[in-house]
Amino acid sequence: MKTKDRILLKSLELFNADGERNVTTNHISAALNISPGNLYYHYRSKEDIIFALFQAYQASMLTSLGVPTDRVLTYEDKMGYLEAIFNQLWEYRFLHRDLGHLLEESQRLRRAYREFAREVMAQAYRVYAGLREADLVILEEHEARALIVNIWIITTNWASFVTSSGFFGDEVALDRNHLRRGLVQILSLEAPYLKGVAREKLPELWRRYELGEDESRPTPSQSVELGGLTD
């Protein structure tokens, strides 16, 4: 692997593990056993590295939201979108842990992030248009717009919700299964609009993500504190 790519990969690993704020370019070059000068030859600053990682995240996010042009969307496509999005959130989790701070520090990133948000939401809109054509969802235009914004907000903030709210218990470190549990929240957003096989499979899917079946089982500690709705 080229040094330039090794720097990116190691930075991503360290940012995710320790938080971007706690990692300097010196840490990165030390972890790679290269000189700081060598690192600076490839990236002039930490901000450069963060920006390159953001671009990689953006590219893979937009790729996984692609809509096939030669056939209608299937239920499997629909599930694939959700899984892919949450996988990428996990891979680049440092980005959303401290996004406000990252955006404040870099005008370039601020501009690129806005562009990204628009592209993803426009693409999500095309996905729902495709799902509508495939008779898997039924929703009006204003519902689609609001739904997509809600999906965006829930998706990009799920990780910080988990850590700030103590949803899985106090001072619990975020793991992949916690993140995956976020899919229940997206299912609940979509649920009212599902049709056909997408609707039929909903209860099974909900249960699977809620309980973390075929994965370990994080159980929300909050369940205990809420009484029954029908009491």
Add this chain to the structure above:
Amino acid sequence: MKTKDRILLKSLELFNADGERNVTTNHISAALNISPGNLYYHYRSKEDIIFALFQAYQASMLTSLGVPTDRVLTYEDKMGYLEAIFNQLWEYRFLHRDLGHLLEESQRLRRAYREFAREVMAQAYRVYAGLREADLVILEEHEARALIVNIWIITTNWASFVTSSGFFGDEVALDRNHLRRGLVQILSLEAPYLKGVAREKLPELWRRYELGEDESRPTPSQSVELGGLTD
């Protein structure tokens, strides 16, 4: 007003205007025309002030989520909850602009915030139980749980979504109407579960918050970029 309260009020004003990170206790005492020593007599540190503001926010949030015990909930109660929540988000907007950072800095705040999240969600659960009893909503227990988590995430992150996504245009400063537009997102979350008068009034309400009627009219710049769903 007592000095102790004046310090809180002025701090809130400065934190909201300039961002908590850019305001020191020296700024606060200078803005109040009191000595730093006088400020320290009341609050030992900026963290003390932030914590006191958080407690005030928590108290007013929980108060406005109270459920009357002597009568069933009405449609007006339901609207009152939403309006009150968004008003308080506006009053204490510095808290959610940089929450990750604030929580990282203070274990005491981290613990209190988790407690707060649980209390609010448990209270919201009681509100929905009340609305269910009043025949204004119909929803299953698992739907209520997911809905409340989604409402919490959308509500607490709406302001940062507006600024990071360029929803109302590039580099736009957050104002009260932008925040108020977040109510459309909450309506869209609730919409599938509404009954009776709550369902009948939905289109009118949606329009009002979407267009900012009887307020100025922030128009999402994104509308332009999304095509029609039915094209």
